[in-house]
Amino acid sequence: MYHGCLFFLTGVVLAFGYVDLSKDKVATQSTTPPPAVGDPSRFVAGNAVDRDITTCMRTNVIGLNAQDKTVWWKVDLGGVYNIYSVNLLFKNYDGYERRQQGRFAGFSIYVSSNGMRNNSSLCYKDGPELPALNLTTPCITSGRYVTFYNERLPEVTYPNGYVMSLVYTELCEVTVHGCQASGVYGEDCKKQCPTNCRDSFCHIQKGSCSGCASGWKGTTCDIKCIGGWYGLDCKQQCSGHCINKTVCNHVTGQCDEGCAAGWRGALCSQVCQDGTYGFNCVHNCSGNCLNDYPCNRQTGHSEGGCKPGFTNKYCTKHCSPGYYGYRCDKFCSGNCKNNLVCDHIEGTCRDGCQDGYIGKNCKTTCKEGYYGQNCSLVCSPNCKTCNHTDGTCSCQAGWTGSNCSIGCVGSYGENCQYRCSTHCVNQTCNRFHGICQFGCESGYHGQKCEQEYPSTNCLSSGFIGASVSACVFIATGVVIFIIRRKKICFSSKPSISYKESPYAEIENQQGGASTYQELTREKQRL
Template sequence: MRTMEIGQNAIQRTVWWKVDLGREYSIYSISILFKNYNGYENRQRGRFAGFSLYVSTTGDIQGSSLCYKDGLQLPPLNFTTTCPKYGRYVIFYNERLDGVAYPKEYEVVSVYTELCEVIVTGCDPHVYGSSCNKSCPINCKNMCHIQYGACFACMTGWSGTFCNKTCIESWYGVNCSQQCKGHCRGGVTCNHVTGLCVRGCAPGWTAFNCDKECADGTYGYDCVNNCSGHCLNGSLCNKQTGHCDKGCDPGYTKSDCSRECVKSYGENCKHPCSQHCINQTCDRFTGKCSSWCHEGFYGEKCTKESQQRNQYAENVTAWIAAFSIVLFIVVLLITGGILFFWIFYKRLFHGDIRLCWKSLFQSNTKTSTTTDKADYKEPSPNTNTNYQELNPNTVYQELNPNTNYQALKLPNVDENEYQNTTL
């Protein structure tokens, strides 16, 4: 095959040709046999000197891989180079540009490229080795180096010469070139292949890659919770916790301002309702008593005392003071009496309790005898009585219990009323 002319006297300044292998292969080597003329070997070699070889998957030099670039020395007519590349097309390219100084061995006028044969050796995809009997690493993208099995490129999420390492933490994607957003639940890193958060997003974040904050008024995991709406002065709640970081509107309390004040009012319910409100209930915003005031108080918050109650309080205070003084005096007297008795006991009886009790007992006996005598009255001799005077000198006979006594008959008594009366 002979290409069109290039060089100083030619219309064209560049030339190329390509070989289509029919499908993609893992290429090992490329051999080209250029045409020779007896006695003109150096001329032939100088004509195609400076060429380049590319391997492409699309057939276009743009985006293809450079396999070989000729140097200052003239190439051989029977050329072979190792080219461990992956592709479907082998492209030959050469040029003779104006204004470029080429080596003196190069032909620059009437430059033709004539070739006889092109041989490309290699293996099917995903195998390597001299016999094409070894499998490429599983995470290689497309093919591997036909000699060593190293991957030309890795599958998404893998790295390393043989694509056997996952992306380092917080990175993912092709060539591990994309960074995780850092908003996965539990602080874990994203999936090294897809960039997704396997366990979902952290509180306050949503979207496919957890890279979008919750909308205003929502919070929590996947932003499914609504804020209470009672944060101070309409401020937004915390998108992670739902708390009102700036405080609550008057009448509400709790960290998320979701609880109404009970028996209290104002900002964060820090003011208790007046104790003089009935049931201590008041308006949670203003503190105004919800019903009536206790007796003796008036005003919106039942904090003002009536004059009558003040007078009553003064009277009660005076009575309490008087009672306290009297009680103090009584206690003082009792304490003094006990102390006096103790001193008397120690001095009179020398601490002997028996002498004290004996003295007290004899004193009481004498007093009692005197009292009995004073209270006794002699019977009047003129008093009419049915009793006979007892003679102390009279000798009485002893009563015999076995003696049969006759029944006594009481005068003026009906015998039928009292029967069988015996003494």
């Protein structure tokens, strides 16, 4: 044990000028053998940091025939410190130094900030040569946890001298030397590390940074990340979506002035969600893009066109009044009720159609024979043509009026447009075809009394245009002849009634008057 003490003191001398960081700190280990009677702390992990070389920690045995194959011991320094060296004092037994070296051989030392063992935290790895039982190794790094680790794995071939069975780990002292203050270096721990060293730690002797804070690079971390790079070791690339194409913050990668249109997030690396656009995605799309496509995330434009009923580049404007549909290129019917404009999307008339029209777009006129609101009214049967809006008619022959319900009086034909002949008796004619119902006035004949007779029989075959005097003479002779004959017949045949005389009508004319024209007409009738 005397030699062990000497070795331990030598290790302390090598680290002279630095602080003992591990003294009386919290220590743990993988396993602990049952304590001896009356000495419960004989093998505990804290024995390795109590600065009493006569007390040592111990774990359960490892080895090829043992249950455990690995062993570890760990001390928590209580904070992250700049470390210079680690000294290990392994227990020695007089006459068994080589055996103890074979048990000690193959160990590793890890330093970390979280207590985990990995390649990045490896501080020392024992080689094929058997180690000294009092060993000090430089361990220039920073960390909070210092871990001793060893193993004996069955599938591994170990160097000569390594003890493979009944391997006890017995550490009497573990001393970690370094600077207790953070951000300093040098033998007296009074020099300040460069400002931008990662976690304010630098090489405990040289002052160079083992790593830079985000946004910096170089051995002393005094060079900013440039060219669109940022973060630890300047290994992260900016998104490239900062407003006005500015470079992102060299430390955080954020766009200090905001994101370019169409991008969002702290790093401006996320596109606007569907339905939003613009700077920092604060604007909402119109929602009227064709087929519900999202608008352009930068401009808000609807690149595929607008839904029916909308126009302009944002699809926010309704079709102009009187137009509807895709691209607003369809005309409204103009037949919406109360002259309202049609719906800008489908062209429908929301309040219904004007009289005379049906259909959702009010483009269909009433079918023949119907008119009015919803084409629910029936045209008059006397209509030839019926207006589909108000039912006004072009009448069939014999009828007139707005709905052709008034029969013609003194007129005839379609819409009673023709006056009865003025030569019809009482100027009354058939209202359908104009035939004089009660005959013609004197001097006219034909169905409509439109044909005038020649002047009183003066016209005969071959003597058209005879003189008026000749006609008067002949007519006078005829009258005298008729009168004489009438007297002769009356006197010779008294049994014949007055009414049977073919000339009775001459005597019975109203007022007893008889004219030349009336006699002539009566003769023609006989």
